[in-house]
Amino acid sequence: MLKNALMFAIGGLALAFAAPSLLPVPGERPGSSAPTQPAAAPSSPVVEAAAVDPPSGFREASIAADRRGQYLANALIDGQDVAVMVDTGATVVALTAETAARLGVAADPGRPMWKMSTANGVSLAAPVMLKSVSLGSIYMSDVQAIVMPPGASTMNLLGASFLKRLVSVEQRAGMLVLRQ
DSSP, X not given: OHHHHHHHHHHHHHHHHHHHHHSOOTXXXXXXXXXXXXXOOTTSOXXXXXXXXXXXXXXXXXXXXXXTXXXXXXXXXXXXXXXXXXXXXXXXXXXOHHHHHHHTOOOOTTSOOEEEEETTEEEEEEEEEEEEEEETTEEEEEEEEEEOOTTSOSSEEEOHHHHTTSSEEEEETTEXXXXX
């Protein structure tokens, strides 16, 4: 009886250690070992992503700075391709009104608006919750965001509501390296 219990416990431990490697990775196609990447147009920014950075064991995405020093990338927001600028100074993920409409993201009219200070001045924005945001091999669900009013911004921002949930955000040699 003790022998059976011991064998069961050992089998359970072996399964516990092996199970994470058997589960699907968000954004990965079944039967594929490479993470799903959004299709990029030739002029689209490039996000280099490694499923797992071998030395650290973290998921990693790297974005090269453009000639103005900005980090532009294509992210998947609620499953759709969206051009974003990674903005470490932005408090939350901010979507233009046009992008939110395209994604079908609608604000709850019963929720209060947020007063936002932007480069274009002060405006009111509608808080929303995004189901998912992916950047390269990095994936997050339930990401807080705002929808800016029409004309308030021309760029979608990937701000701190996404970035603060990462292990690290590092700038080096003209690259922004994100780790999850």
